[in-house]
Amino acid sequence: MTEISMTVNGRAARASVPDNTLLVDFLREHLRLTGTHVGCDTSQCGACVVHVNGRAVKSCTMLAASAEGAEVTTIEGLANGELHPMQAAFKENHGLQCGFCTPGMIMSATDMVARYRAAGKELTEEAIRHELEGNICRCTGYHNIVRAIQDGAAKMAAS
């Protein structure tokens, strides 16, 4: 067992977990934050994306122990009384059907907006498609997801 402590969605989280616990299992099973999903066992689908120290990572491909001391944000940490602008944009642009991939899509989307803003680069439609290479959606065909991210990025810039 390993003692771990980290900050999840602004709150201190501490536990003693088996050493082989993946971050996603710590979030879902121990903290009951089941918004983060698991869609594959090959690290390819992106349903499990969360932010660790401000960067998108696949929480199925990181040990909870490796996140010791980190700031973790999950989909549950985005809304602040009302939906986060990116969540609102997915709702308004029909960026989801079954919703299974959506938490990962939104966490990847807010990460790419932040990175492009920091680098002073324009997040074009083409760039969004390229940035989504690690997020797979089984339902939508991506067009509305890309539209939602364009809209969400504009909303984030305005808010």
Added chain:
Amino acid sequence: MYDVTYHRAASVDDAAAKFSAASDGQLLAGGQTLLPTMKHRLAAPSDLIDLRGIADLVGVKVSGRKVTIGAMTTHAAVAENAELAKVCPAIVKLAGGIGDPAVRHQGTIGGSIANNDPAADYPAGLLALAATIHTNRREIAADEFFTGLFSTGLDEGEIITAVSFDAPETCGYAKFPNPASRYAMTGVFVSKGGGAVRVAVTGAGSDGVFRHEGLEQALSKDWSAAAVDGVKISADGLMSDIHCDAAYRANLIRAMAKRAIA
């Protein structure tokens, strides 16, 4: 995943000591190859020694044309380094094309080359750049380092600390990514500097990354995409798998070499 005992190393020496003390230890870097392999129960180390906390292993240094990249530097950090982009844009492009953003935030150059996947990108870059691989025991030239499919010149427990190279006058990289995995179905890195041309091919050889002599000779005489057309590219020794056969890969070598130069 089988049970495993987790350790966080405080320094390279500490990691080496923890590795020696373990019955069947393995170093953990970004985990983007090792953890999926463990989840599939294809690897079952007794102990994992996490290198993540070792600050000395992280960072890109550019002084003049001399480039040093710490083993634990992520693909994203290489891709975003503006100073490196000025002296060696192709390595920056290569790093930015590995996997997807979340993989690039975790995966490291040390982990990538230690793994030496025959379809990985960095092996082609480091071989074409005649890089030096620094370990906790010695320095190894890229020509001696990449020894075959998933195999390297590293000894048991040897830890990569950094890679270094002199940025060449010109270099370029182009890969044809597998549409599902983004790994190279074939990738070609070309570099020219100090009168020498080096061309390294990944994703194609059935024995892993290799230098292409025919392309090197032709490009030494005439550094142009047109020169690539005159080179005979044999399908002997190339991989055939569900993605494509050896003849297709031979053609990809030509196509990627031209794109890398352009």
